[in-house]
Amino acid sequence: MASAGRRFIDVVEPILRYVPTVPRPREALSMGSRLFWTFLAVTVYLLMSITPLYGLSPVTPSFFLSPAIAAILGITFGTLAQLGITPIVVAGIILEILVFSDMINIDLEDPEDQAKFNALLKLLAIVFGLLEAIALVTSGQLVPVNALGGALIVIQLFIATIIIILMDDMISKGWGLGSGISLFILVTIVKQMFAMAFSPFTLPGSVIPYGAIPALAAAIYYAIGGKLTYLMSILYQVNLPSLTGLIATIALALIVLYLELMEVSIPVALVQYRGYRYSVPLKLMYVSVLPIIFTAYTVYLIGEGLTLLWSAYNKANANPLLNWLACAHMTSVGLVPCPNSLLYYFTVVPRNIDAAYIAVHIIMYAVLSVVFAIVWVNLAGLSAEDQAKYIVQGGMHIPGFRPSPRVIAKFLDRYVRMLTIISGLIVGVIAALGDIAGVFGGGIGLILVVEIVIQYYTLALQEQLFEIYPGLKRLLGKE
Numbered sequence: 001m002a003s004a005g006r007r008f009i010d011v012v013e014p015i016l017r018y019v020p021t022v023p024r025p026r027e028a029l030s031m032g033s034r035l036f037w038t039f040l041a042v043t044v045y046l047l048m049s050i051t052p053l054y055g056l057s058p059v060t061p062s063f064f065l066s067p068a069i070a071a072i073l074g075i076t077f078g079t080l081a082q083l084g085i086t087p088i089v090v091a092g093i094i095l096e097i098l099v100f101s102d103m104i105n106i107d108l109e110d111p112e113d114q115a116k117f118n119a120l121l122k123l124l125a126i127v128f129g130l131l132e133a134i135a136l137v138t139s140g141q142l143v144p145v146n147a148l149g150g151a152l153i154v155i156q157l158f159i160a161t162i163i164i165i166l167m168d169d170m171i172s173k174g175w176g177l178g179s180g181i182s183l184f185i186l187v188t189i190v191k192q193m194f195a196m197a198f199s200p201f202t203l204p205g206s207v208i209p210y211g212a213i214p215a216l217a218a219a220i221y222y223a224i225g226g227k228l229t230y231l232m233s234i235l236y237q238v239n240l241p242s243l244t245g246l247i248a249t250i251a252l253a254l255i256v257l258y259l260e261l262m263e264v265s266i267p268v269a270l271v272q273y274r275g276y277r278y279s280v281p282l283k284l285m286y287v288s289v290l291p292i293i294f295t296a297y298t299v300y301l302i303g304e305g306l307t308l309l310w311s312a313y314n315k316a317n318a319n320p321l322l323n324w325l326a327c328a329h330m331t332s333v334g335l336v337p338c339p340n341s342l343l344y345y346f347t348v349v350p351r352n353i354d355a356a357y358i359a360v361h362i363i364m365y366a367v368l369s370v371v372f373a374i375v376w377v378n379l380a381g382l383s384a385e386d387q388a389k390y391i392v393q394g395g396m397h398i399p400g401f402r403p404s405p406r407v408i409a410k411f412l413d414r415y416v417r418m419l420t421i422i423s424g425l426i427v428g429v430i431a432a433l434g435d436i437a438g439v440f441g442g443g444i445g446l447i448l449v450v451e452i453v454i455q456y457y458t459l460a461l462q463e464q465l466f467e468i469y470p471g472l473k474r475l476l477g478k479e
Contacts, residue, residue: 021118049080055146070084071442072185072445073089088125095124199214213246219231253446259426286420287377290376295428349438384410388409
């Protein structure tokens, strides 16, 4: 398998030389310069997210992806950011699985192999972007005005994908701060949260603003005039901003922040420094948000499959067996699933929510998130065996245990297994509760925002420390 993986790399290596890339800066940039390039990348991405696709028909139907998944992938419908970071994310997940399962023989600690990995990632992302653009047009999810318009849409999305890939490459190579992917996700979700909180515009058929805070001001104004209906209506609205969603956003953000900062310390000793002891921290949120992203996407895909089943074979709701799987009614507000149908429980917060849905939604998210957390830990190099290997390779050992990877892995297994299950359970429950409570940006989006903000805060402190003490950067091998 490894030899086949190496042959694959040798075959594509000539192509990798032509993949567009951004060179590293000749010398380390100051904090101000990196902030400038980061701000420039954010500005370009925001402009792409408001620039409509030329040649797109105004009668294009609503895109099939749910708003929560779209925000996570940085997607803005009908614009140059239609694909968002999807090509990069899909290419990255596939490559990481292939590398960690040894199906492709790449040593990520070798600078040469690492460069090949990055070039292969960009190549796959470009290919996926082109294929996805073609699929969106040919499947009718993006309707062009004519055949030429369809070709122009594909070309625009292809070029936009390359621009996003190059901006991510630029930021990751030291021109900016952090990761381009994280930055674009943060920008998209924060933009959605800002609109849900402060948008002064009204939806068709409504007299109060869309944003929760302007809506509250308008509702109070009407309440002073004796109309209390509007004030009661904004307390909780399904799939719309509400006071409950605003309060839940603040409360869950504080909870997630607290949990993200919690750690479990593993005592280790440095062999080369006469057994000097210190602790290696393992985060309580060990597997972060990837399991819940997989969970949300799985639930969404099953829901879409059941919707297609209803649309194709049970639109009249006349088949008792299919009614159990997919029963729904088309109304003026969209598709409303029947409460006694499986489709109801795989719909992200339906309009006719009840206690049974809340219980099933939370349990389903929690169980699936734990399952995906266990799978991801073993695929992404986070298992007890991988952690033990890193400890031994770093010249460390755990006091009271032989410096053997197998022995250390056995000791670490109880910690890693516990943290994997607990972190998967926590993010699953928080994401489900966030969806039900109407959290701005969705439960998953809120977790992502908190985590990315913590990453950027830590990175900013680190960069400030390196500017004050340049020798520390060389000591830690960051140059």
